[in-house]
Amino acid sequence: DTAVSQTPKYLVTQMGNDKSIKCEQNLGHDTMYWYKQDSKKFLKIMFSYNNKELIINETVPNRFSPKSPDKAHLNLHINSLELGDSAVYFCASSQRTGGPGAQYFGPGTRLLVL
Amino acid sequence: AQSVSQHNHHVILSEAASLELGCNYSYGGTVNLFWYVQYPGQHLQLLLKYFSGDPLVKGIKGFEAEFIKSKFSFNLRKPSVQWSDTAEYFCAVKGNNAGNMLTFGGGTRLMVKP
Numbered sequence: 001d002t003a004v005s006q007t008p009k010y011l012v013t014q015m016g017n018d019k020s021i022k023c024e025q026n027l028g029h030d031t032m033y034w035y036k037q038d039s040k041k042f043l044k045i046m047f048s049y050n051n052k053e054l055i056i057n058e059t060v061p062n063r064f065s066p067k068s069p070d071k072a073h074l075n076l077h078i079n080s081l082e083l084g085d086s087a088v089y090f091c092a093s094s095q096r097t098g099g100p101g102a103q104y105f106g107p108g109t110r111l112l113v114l
Numbered sequence: 115a116q117s118v119s120q121h122n123h124h125v126i127l128s129e130a131a132s133l134e135l136g137c138n139y140s141y142g143g144t145v146n147l148f149w150y151v152q153y154p155g156q157h158l159q160l161l162l163k164y165f166s167g168d169p170l171v172k173g174i175k176g177f178e179a180e181f182i183k184s185k186f187s188f189n190l191r192k193p194s195v196q197w198s199d200t201a202e203y204f205c206a207v208k209g210n211n212a213g214n215m216l217t218f219g220g221g222t223r224l225m226v227k228p
Binding site: 045 | 163215216217220221
């Protein structure tokens with residue numbers, strides 16, 4: 001069974017479009033995250049979210065917004081896509097808010113903005 | 115603020131050679147430490163983690179890491195690498211007062227020659 005899943009796996013789109021990436025976890029975790037991995041493989045946290053608190057990395061443009069319909073899902077919406085948004089986006093989850101639990105990652109969504 | 119430094123950006127080894135990848139962190143309080151591996155084209159997988167107790171941590175696939183508090187280090191080791199260990203390795207830190215935010219190092223690309 002897939003623990004953390006993301007769709008789509010690949011996303012190619014034009015500049016200026018709005019797109020969403022979906023993430024689902026079946027681990028019963030209460031906290032989910034979005035990370036961006038650039039072409040140099042550098043990983044940067046974008047958001048941390050549970051049902052009580054959204055923590056936003058202040059460097060993330062407000063064109064990016066997480067939306068959580070329920071505890072098992074955290075979708076990423078991106079408005080007005082720019083060339084620099086091309087990257088791999090990873091969703092992750094962990095067990096306990098504020099706890100030391102390890103994060104488990106999804107397979108990634110490779111976004112290419114043309 | 116917490117930060118993580120991986121000094122080796124690229125490592126090339128022959129099969130059966132021993133491996134040690136450096137990881138140093140900067141954080142003033144108690145930390146949780148992780149090593150993740152990313153095989154080519156795949157997502158991040160947890161190799162091992164340290165929360166407390168024995169500073170020598172055993173992970174999957176024969177990897178281990180040692181937490182040396184006085185040196186703020188958490189180096190990854192494997193006595194004998196295999197070609198299948200070719201991957202990108204990421205060290206990550208989460209301070210106990212840092213909410214749920216994991217901070218990743220820049221990664222080390224390991225290539226094992228058959």
